[in-house]
Amino acid sequence: MKLSGIKIAVLELYLFYRVSFSLRENDYMLSLLNPVSYYWLMFTILTGIWEATFVTHRYYVKKNAKRLIRKKQHVWTNEYTLSTILPWNLSKNFYSEYGAYADREYMSVNNPWSFVIEGTHAVFCGSMAALSIYSRSCHHIRLSNVQMAISMGTQLMNSILYMAEYYIQTKSPCSVNYDTPRFPVGKLCCKRPFMYINLFWTIMPLYVLGRLM
Numbered sequence: 001m002k003l004s005g006i007k008i009a010v011l012e013l014y015l016f017y018r019v020s021f022s023l024r025e026n027d028y029m030l031s032l033l034n035p036v037s038y039y040w041l042m043f044t045i046l047t048g049i050w051e052a053t054f055v056t057h058r059y060y061v062k063k064n065a066k067r068l069i070r071k072k073q074h075v076w077t078n079e080y081t082l083s084t085i086l087p088w089n090l091s092k093n094f095y096s097e098y099g100a101y102a103d104r105e106y107m108s109v110n111n112p113w114s115f116v117i118e119g120t121h122a123v124f125c126g127s128m129a130a131l132s133i134y135s136r137s138c139h140h141i142r143l144s145n146v147q148m149a150i151s152m153g154t155q156l157m158n159s160i161l162y163m164a165e166y167y168i169q170t171k172s173p174c175s176v177n178y179d180t181p182r183f184p185v186g187k188l189c190c191k192r193p194f195m196y197i198n199l200f201w202t203i204m205p206l207y208v209l210g211r212l213m
Contacts, residue, residue, distance in 0.1 A: 001082050005075040005093065008084050015085070016046055029136050037148070037208045041129045044151060046087060048126015051118040053091035054106075058115065062107045064096035074101070102194035103166060104176040104183070117162050124154040149212055152205035159201040166195070 003011070020042040024030045030038060054061060068074065075097040084090055099106030106114045128151035136144035169175035170185050179185040189195045 002079040003082065003084075005078050005080060005084075005097075008080055008082075008090060009076075009094075012085050012087070012090055016043070027137050029139055029141075030133065033136060034211050037211050038133075040204045040208055041133055041148065041151070044125050044129040044155065045133070048122040048129070049087045050091035050094065051122035051126065053088045054095045055115060055119050055122065057092050058109050060092055061095045061099055062109055064092065065099035065104075065107045068096060068100040098194055102192050105169070108176070113165070117158065121155065121158050125151050125158065128154070145212055149209065152208045152212075155201060156205040156209070159198060159205070163198055163202070 017039075020039055023042075024033075024035075024038060075093045080093065084093065095106055103114070105111055108114065128147045132144045132147035132151060135141075135147060166177065169177040170179045172178055177183075184191040186192065
């Protein structure tokens, strides 16, 4: 059985929701946490798994991204086996698409910038989000809030630094992300729409931090 990339992505998000919902319904302490904050913390944990996969499979991502560019394909319309729904499998295709059509530094195995961005997010945001959920489940509310603040604070700073550096790269002729006719940026990144996904990693931590205050 094969499904398109977009169907695989939707199915993974649905399963993520069902698992997260079930955990919250069966844990009184988690059910007391603001639902938006809870689901974003859980999504940050899932993102951490994706990022760890990228860090350890950068050569695969580079090869696959180049193939997408060469064949003018997108993972959203390509078909994959159902096993792609596993987070560590979906991640490799997700980052291939991102590297091919959003940030081409993700295709580099020599430049450490993407490695640092994804690695630090996995360690400081993903792991601290997991610890926050665990601490709250164990009734350690104050500790959970501290861990949540660390997770969301580092996520917000990570996102700001990443987007600022990316903007600089689009203006730099020596960068692989430089705005060219072959790889245009467009007004407000409209030619690289996948970049808009980064807005969530700016808006959502701000919301969660606001709820903590």
